[in-house]
Amino acid sequence: MPDQPLSAPSAVPESPIDADHAAFIATAGVSISVGSSGADLLPSITRGIGCRIAPDRSRISVFVVADQSRELLDDVRATRRLAVVFSEPHSHRTLQIKGRDAVVESLEPGDRERVERYRTAFTAELGAIGFGTLFTHALIDSGGGDVVALAFTPCAAFDQTPGPRAGQPLANAK
Amino acid sequence: MTQRLDAIRECLEGAVPGIMATCAADGTPNVAYLSQTEYVDGRHIALSYQFFNTTRRNILENPEARLIVTHPHTGERFRLRLRYLRTETAGPLFERMKAKLAGIASHTGMSGVFRLLGSDIYRVSEIERIPGAALAPPPPRASLLAALRAVSARIACCRELDLLFAETLAGLEAQFDIRHAMVLLLDGSGTRLYTIASRGYEASGVGSEIPLGQGVIGVAAREGTPIRIGYATLEYAYGRAIRAATEASGLADALETEIPLPGLADSASQLAVPIRAAGRLLGVLYVESPHNLRFGYDDEDALVALAGQLGAVTLALQQASEWQEEVLVPEPPPQSSAGRPVVVRHYAGDDSVFLDDDYLIKGVAGSIFWALVRDHVDTGRSTFSNRELRLDARIRLPDLSDNLEARLILLRRRLNEREACVRLEKAGRGRLLLTASRPLTLVEAGHGGARPDDACC
Incomplete structure (x- = not known):
């Protein structure tokens, strides 16, 4: 499997995300996993519970539960580094998008509804492969705690669907 | 460590794939889904190494990793802090993971894609339960x-x-x-x-x-x-x-x-x-x-x-x-056997034995059977002691680990299941009784004899 570049290309004029990818990450019942790292090179990880993408696809915001993501939020504030994987369980279709300018933001109007729509879509997706509604709700439960957005400019994106193309930059993988 | 790794082993079964974050030497984070996580012991887990990908390159540069695993019934999530130690490419752990991965690949339509190159062993230094709801676990099966x-x-x-x-x-x-x-x-x-x-x-x-x-x-x-x-x-x-x-x-x-x-x-x-x-x-x-x-x-x-x-x-x-001491029992009077003779054919090459054209057994059990029926036909004997069989030069017990008792069980069951005209029964401690309901005609086919056709189909 080809490696992805060690350092992502510097600011790209156009988003590496096309409309199809945007629909996939913002509306499909995908599993969302978010990683960062601290200045000490310790990685951190949490689960995402929804996503918003700007109409021009220049900016992506991933929603996470603050209580469940303390280390990661500290890392993002310190290093602004972010990696987000979107994976569709039934097809294994998987994308990884990276950013170097991530910031922690409050939710915008409409984001609560996005989280709710994500919950419905993810529950349906996992339901189709045999997981019950209550199980999925536990998996992405926010415990009523604060939800924040991690907003970043996608600077690199990779196809990570298992198989011969895994790891290729998205533009080349198409 | 607040939570014991043993207590959350079920989370490693992979019903919900684990997610792992690593980071490159320049700090770039990477997230990967894991198709396989394996419990090694109370302080170690192993992850499958299948491709030389970013995760692999990262852990070779920087051994720190974070992993989230999910309980398959309660939905509880646990975050583990890991440190990569080494990779095994052969041996028990590798074979265990390789077999399991073949099952996972087959189940997820990834046969031919998932292939184990190595078992990456990590030390687990922290386990944190991620705050959130949990379902009640299912009632336990019988203890x-x-x-x-x-x-x-x-x-x-x-x-x-x-x-x-x-x-x-x-x-x-x-x-x-x-x-x-x-x-x-x-x-x-x-x-x-x-x-x-x-x-x-x-x-x-x-x-x-x-x-x-x-x-x-x-x-x-x-x-x-x-x-x-x-x-x-x-x-x-x-x-x-x-x-x-x-x-x-x-x-x-x-x-x-x-x-x-x-x-x-x-x-x-x-x-x-x-x-x-x-x-x-x-x-x-x-x-x-x-x-x-x-x-x-x-x-x-x-x-x-x-x-x-x-x-x-x-x-x-x-x-x-x-x-054990054998208990001597008197030789029973000769049994009358009637009807058409059965041809007992022995092939010395592999000690396979056929009753007419039906395959019975081969190997050590075959040589035991051949010795018994030869003595029975030649001398009229029907009872035999385990001790004499053990010492019989015609029976090539490879060594002590090849147990006579187990071979006799095998032979007895085969004869019973084939409803053969020859049977072996226990006749007191350490002794056997051979009975034949039909006359036996013995044929030593030697090393190169042609076998009955149906044995090789």
Whole structure:
């Protein structure tokens, strides 16, 4: 499997995300996993519970539960580094998008509804492969705690669907 | 460590894939889904290394990693702090993961994509329960410890080897609700296992053989480690493994498949546990189920403990049978045998024996049978002692580990299952009685004799 570049290309004029990818990450019942790292090179990880993408696809915001993501939020504030994987369980279709300018933001109007729509879509997706509604709700439960957005400019994106193309930059993988 | 790794082993079964974050030397984070996570011990886990990808490159540069695993029933999530230690590319852990991965690949449509290159071993230094809701766990199945205790009590009462195997398999069904199981013993040559007892199959398959290293049973024996898979996979299907081995070696080994191995056609979960005693492998205890993910870590632990006791008792009974005083019984009056004579044909090359055109047995059990019927026909004797058989130069017991008692069980069962005109019964301690309901005509076919056609089909 080809490696992805060690350092992502510097600011790209156009988003590496096309409309199809945007629909996939913002509306499909995908599993969302978010990683960062601290200045000490310790990685951190949490689960995402929804996503918003700007109409021009220049900016992506991933929603996470603050209580469940303390280390990661500290890392993002310190290093602004972010990696987000979107994976569709039934097809294994998987994308990884990276950013170097991530910031922690409050939710915008409409984001609560996005989280709710994500919950419905993810529950349906996992339901189709045999997981019950209550199980999925536990998996992405926010415990009523604060939800924040991690907003970043996608600077690199990779196809990570298992198989011969895994790891290729998205533009080349198409 | 606030949470013990043992207590969350179920999270490593992979019902919900683990997610792992690593970071490159320049700090760039990377997230990956894991198709396989394996419990190693209370402080270590192993992850499958399948491709040289970013995760792989990162951990070689910077061994720190974070992993989230999910409980398959409660939905609870745990975050683990990991540090990469080393990669194993052979041995028990690698083989265990390779077999399991083949099942996972088959289940997820990834056969041919997932391939284990190595088992990456990580030390777990922290386990944190991620705050959030949890479902109530399902009510436990019957207590595995209570089941183990009950079966242990049953097998501790056994004084005969054949009863020991029958009681073990009956106990597995009654106490563990495991309905398909078999016991295989290692051949004295150390290259193959033969089925000595089974339960839950249409045909017992007693006498069927499997080479070391083939299928979950053969790999468990070769590596001396339990092999447990939660989904059916052709790669480890022993029927297929046997066929491939036979095809590769040509017709010479066609008798290997003459007695089919018992096995579920729709087997999904399989667990093969080595039976060891006194530092050596005696055989394999094998269980299977048509349901996915039927056997978990705790089932594996229970059966490993049971196999330990089974091994110790097997060894004790074998040794007892070698030392016990034989009780002399009078030779019974000659039995009249009537009807058309049966031709008993012996092939010296592999000690295979045919009754008319029907294959009976080969190997050590074949040579025992041939010695018995020769004495019976030549001298009219019907009773024999285990001790004389053990010393009989015509019977080539490879060494002490190839147990006479087990071979006699095998031979007796084969004769009974074939409803043969010759039977072997116990005649007091350490003695056997041979009865023949029809006259026997013995033919020594030597090394190169042509075999009956149907034996090689």
